[in-house]
Amino acid sequence: MGKSIIIIGAGIAGLSAGCYGQMNGYRTQIFELHDKPGGLCTAWKKGGYTFDGCIHSVGGLNPKFKLYHYWNELIDMKKLKFFYQDTLANVEDENGRIATIFTDPDKLREELISIAPEDAKFIDSFIKAVKKLANFDLMPSKPLELWNPLDYYVSQFRVAPVLNHLMKWRKSVADMTKKFKSPLLKYIMNSEFFSHFPAYFLIFSLGHLHNMNAGYPIGGSLAFSSLLEKRYLDLGGQIHYKAKVAKVNVNNNRAIGITLENDETHDENGIVVSAADGHYTVFEMLGGRYINREIRKLYDDHPIWPSAVIVYLGVSRTFDKEPPVIELALKKALVVDEHSRLNRLPVTIYNFDPTLAPEGKTCIRVILQPADYRYWHDLRNSDRQKYKQDKARIANEVIRVLEQRLGNIEDSLEITDVVTPATFKRYTNNWQGSIQGWEWLPRLIPESMRKELPGLRNFYMVGQWVEPGGGVPTAFISGRNLIQIICKRDKKKFVTKIPAKY
Ligand SMILES: Cc1cc2nc3c(=O)[nH]c(=O)nc-3n(C[C@H](O)[C@H](O)[C@H](O)COP(=O)(O)OP(=O)(O)OC[C@H]3O[C@@H](n4cnc5c(N)ncnc54)[C@H](O)[C@@H]3O)c2cc1C
Numbered sequence: 001m002g003k004s005i006i007i008i009g010a011g012i013a014g015l016s017a018g019c020y021g022q023m024n025g026y027r028t029q030i031f032e033l034h035d036k037p038g039g040l041c042t043a044w045k046k047g048g049y050t051f052d053g054c055i056h057s058v059g060g061l062n063p064k065f066k067l068y069h070y071w072n073e074l075i076d077m078k079k080l081k082f083f084y085q086d087t088l089a090n091v092e093d094e095n096g097r098i099a100t101i102f103t104d105p106d107k108l109r110e111e112l113i114s115i116a117p118e119d120a121k122f123i124d125s126f127i128k129a130v131k132k133l134a135n136f137d138l139m140p141s142k143p144l145e146l147w148n149p150l151d152y153y154v155s156q157f158r159v160a161p162v163l164n165h166l167m168k169w170r171k172s173v174a175d176m177t178k179k180f181k182s183p184l185l186k187y188i189m190n191s192e193f194f195s196h197f198p199a200y201f202l203i204f205s206l207g208h209l210h211n212m213n214a215g216y217p218i219g220g221s222l223a224f225s226s227l228l229e230k231r232y233l234d235l236g237g238q239i240h241y242k243a244k245v246a247k248v249n250v251n252n253n254r255a256i257g258i259t260l261e262n263d264e265t266h267d268e269n270g271i272v273v274s275a276a277d278g279h280y281t282v283f284e285m286l287g288g289r290y291i292n293r294e295i296r297k298l299y300d301d302h303p304i305w306p307s308a309v310i311v312y313l314g315v316s317r318t319f320d321k322e323p324p325v326i327e328l329a330l331k332k333a334l335v336v337d338e339h340s341r342l343n344r345l346p347v348t349i350y351n352f353d354p355t356l357a358p359e360g361k362t363c364i365r366v367i368l369q370p371a372d373y374r375y376w377h378d379l380r381n382s383d384r385q386k387y388k389q390d391k392a393r394i395a396n397e398v399i400r401v402l403e404q405r406l407g408n409i410e411d412s413l414e415i416t417d418v419v420t421p422a423t424f425k426r427y428t429n430n431w432q433g434s435i436q437g438w439e440w441l442p443r444l445i446p447e448s449m450r451k452e453l454p455g456l457r458n459f460y461m462v463g464q465w466v467e468p469g470g471g472v473p474t475a476f477i478s479g480r481n482l483i484q485i486i487c488k489r490d491k492k493k494f495v496t497k498i499p500a501k502y
Pocket of ligand 1: 008009010011012013014031032033034037038039040041053054055056057058059243244245246275276277280367427428429430435436437462463464465470471472473475
């Protein structure tokens, strides 16, 4: 029997590490606090509707890119159906003017030039970058931890054709738009979601949506993560649900196993991998004993992807003429909590996934971000009544705005659900209810994040807390990479069916 690996967390990273561990002859077990797989990549049912908790779009759907072949090792990609968006969003300003952010660069150019001919020079160079980066495969062929000097040398040539674009567009979208002549163009490009990220993130997103390398899996996020769970179980892996890990057991600075919250101990003397929240892992499960200045500074200073309040509505009508995503301007700011106010409302109308609602009915999701973790966590603990009232207040406000824009919302409303930062913490244990780990900011990417902790042997971390920017594909690759690293250390050939060119 192979060496044992205990994995903490059945999110995408934990399931990926589990699958590749099994495929490579390790004996793995996953301990998960919730009763379902997927972690943040989830969904739930309420009153006949399935409310999706995660994926707008997931990357790696086009066989021209390495990621597709990696997914395909675990999931039969040809059997899945995806919805490929031809628009990123329809952005509406407060005067009701609409701009469509097409994913097709030529259509986008036409749209933006018609709105802001005075910014044509910028628009043309932006579109040129979208076309160029759309075909660039970012994914290295092996984990950076296993790179040798030759890999670094070769990578310069790989990146060279797009380097000028990566350098030019590394500032944030907000900075990029500062010099625009047209205030309307500035408004359109500065969506709530993309505004403070490096501009190349927006450029890559548009390009990869257009070339069908990114899309939404029909059936939703839980259906998608359940495919990884199934593959893991088929490979002989074991998942223990409702099993919260309280402590990583250490002997002589070597991880040997775990203790659950109910005091059950599993000391297998193999490897321990945390695919769970980073802060909880480092400071609770390991009591903060294995850190250095870099790690301390990371957790003290580096911004994390904020939490959110999300309003879900189940309505007994369809929206055949509406686009999937509308970003609405609010005449009056929506107060989310003491520290968060929003002027724009991103609305997803799930008219593209008939599996989520009964025929003739539709799910709507509105993400209100940022939301203040401390406020919602403390309120839930101290005053459950007020917590519920606050959730209802926000839902009512969202319903009012949607009634004005879409009509016939109140009368067709069947179900409402509201999740808060406290919900994210309870169901996934993510630090401060963060929905994607570390923020991926210009010049703030903590390159030195490592999967190991100083002074501790036999222990690794994977997932969004060791891969800045987070995301479903990143978590998946993080688990895959780790097993490659472990195989290398154990002097085993990593089992993969992927041709060498990938
Ligand atoms: C609203 C929303 C929209 C998103 N949209 C996208 C998108 O469009 N595209 C995209 O790529 N990404 C998206 N993401 C981000 C993406 O979901 C995450 O970055 C990714 O799923 C993180 O995976 P992970 O495995 O690293 O972590 P997690 O999903 O957090 O998994 C960690 C797992 O560990 C478990 N756990 C934690 N502590 C313990 C413990 N002590 N004991 C046992 N188990 C424990 C948790 O319950 C969880 O199952 C979105 C997220 C949200 C919330």
